[in-house]
Amino acid sequence: MSKKVLITGMSGLIGGLLKEQLQAAEGYELAALNRSAVEGVTNFQADIADLEAIKPAFRGQDVVVHLAAYLGGQDWQGQHASNVLGTYNVFEAARLAGVKRVVFASSGNAIKGFETVPPYSDIAAGEYDRVPADFPMITHEQTWPAELYGAAKIWGEALARHFADAFDMSFICVRIGSVRAANQPASVRENAIYLSHRDITQMLQKCVDAPDSVKYDIFFAVSNNRWNYRDISHAGDVIGYEPQDSAEDRLFQP
Numbered sequence: 001m002s003k004k005v006l007i008t009g010m011s012g013l014i015g016g017l018l019k020e021q022l023q024a025a026e027g028y029e030l031a032a033l034n035r036s037a038v039e040g041v042t043n044f045q046a047d048i049a050d051l052e053a054i055k056p057a058f059r060g061q062d063v064v065v066h067l068a069a070y071l072g073g074q075d076w077q078g079q080h081a082s083n084v085l086g087t088y089n090v091f092e093a094a095r096l097a098g099v100k101r102v103v104f105a106s107s108g109n110a111i112k113g114f115e116t117v118p119p120y121s122d123i124a125a126g127e128y129d130r131v132p133a134d135f136p137m138i139t140h141e142q143t144w145p146a147e148l149y150g151a152a153k154i155w156g157e158a159l160a161r162h163f164a165d166a167f168d169m170s171f172i173c174v175r176i177g178s179v180r181a182a183n184q185p186a187s188v189r190e191n192a193i194y195l196s197h198r199d200i201t202q203m204l205q206k207c208v209d210a211p212d213s214v215k216y217d218i219f220f221a222v223s224n225n226r227w228n229y230r231d232i233s234h235a236g237d238v239i240g241y242e243p244q245d246s247a248e249d250r251l252f253q254p
Contacts (some may be wrong), residue, residue, distance in 0.1 A: 001031040005208060006061040008048060008090060009068030010038045014105070014179055014200055018065065021201035022208075029049075033068070035055040048086035051093060063208050066090045066101045074148050083152035090146035091163050091171075102169040104160050106156040106174050106218070108193055108230065109155045109241050113144030115189075126188035126254070137231040140175070142219040157218060164216040170208045172214060175230070176200065177222035184250040191252055192227040196245035199223045206239045214238060223247060 005022065009015045010032035019041065022028040030044040033054060044057035048068055058064065067089075070082035087104070115124040120138070122130040145151040153175075160171035177195035181185050185194045203221040219235035222228050226238050227249040235241035 002027055002060045003208070004029045004031070004060060005063045005065060006033055006044075006057055006063070007069075008032045009066075009105075010034055010041070011036050012067060013181055014176070014204075015067045017179075017197050017201050018067075018204050021205060022220045023234045025205065026145045028208075031057065031061065048089050049081045051089040054089060055093050058093045060150050061097065061099050063101045063103065064090065064094050064099050065204060067105045067210065069105060069107075070150050071149065076148055079148045079152045083149070085249045087152075087156045088159060091126060091159060095163060095169060097168050100171070100212075101208070101210075102160070102163075103170070104156055104171060106157055106175045107150065108220070108222075109146045109150030110153045110157065111142055111144050111230070112146035112150055112230075113139050114138055114142075115146075117229075120229050123184060123192050124189040126191065127244055128227065131227075135229070138220075138229055139231045140220060141240055143192055156225055168215075170210075170212065170214060171216050172210060174203060174207060174218045175218065177220070177230070179191060185247050185252040188200055188252055188254055191247045192222075192225055192229060192235065194223050194225055194247035194250075195221055196223045196243075200245045202244070203241050205237065206241055209241045 032038040033044045046053035071076040072078045114120045119131045119135045157173045163172045177191045177193040181193045185191050218232040223245045224243040
């Protein structure tokens with residue numbers, strides 16, 4: 001029996017990559033909740049800021065992968081409509097429809113504030129000779145948001161915790177690194193947080209298929225980068241995430 005998966009924001013880069021991955025893997029019946037139509041899947045066209053309009057998309061779904069987001073870092077109106085109200089609406093529509101699991105696209109911006117202090121500031125600047133050989137990795141239990149965008153993503157993680165506890169649903173939050181259409185770092189900073197196309201789709205597919213025992217968790221998603229400072233071992237321990245790529249193969253050179 002195919003697993004029914006609804007993807008919000010399927011028209012975006014990551015949504016399109018995940019669509020291709022799951023269609024190639026088979027065993028999944030895909031639907032898109034999008035403001036624009038997506039070819040090759042069942043479409044529900046609505047804005048996630050409108051709870052009543054999006055409810056039909058969730059009926060009969062097993063898993064929701066919530067990728068739709070507003071990226072404008074300091075635009076409160078955009079953040080509120082998409083990343084605060086919209087995230088609540090997606091979670092609530094999933095609850096009302098009896099969806100078993102929601103995979104929430106959080107962001108590395110939830111901890112990007114650490115890049116204002118050493119050694120993480122040196123890593124972000126590419127000052128690798130100033131980085132000690134043994135520095136503490138940032139874990140999934142830590143937060144230090146950058147901009148309203150990062151704060152809104154932490155709100156989504158906290159809301160997911162509440163829904164998981166109050167309604168016996170499974171919520172998995174993925175703090176996604178830098179995914180580019182060119183599939184390579186676009187800055188010195190991204191040498192540390194690069195996330196390849198096949199590594200992000202691996203992560204999301206493993207979240208979709210994670211055991212029922214995973215009721216709530218937060219995972220970092222980056223590739224196996226030499227200067228990565230985000231602890232991905234937790235995702236490996238819980239769901240078997242093993243990145244296949246590395247920024248070392250395609251380093252950004254200023």
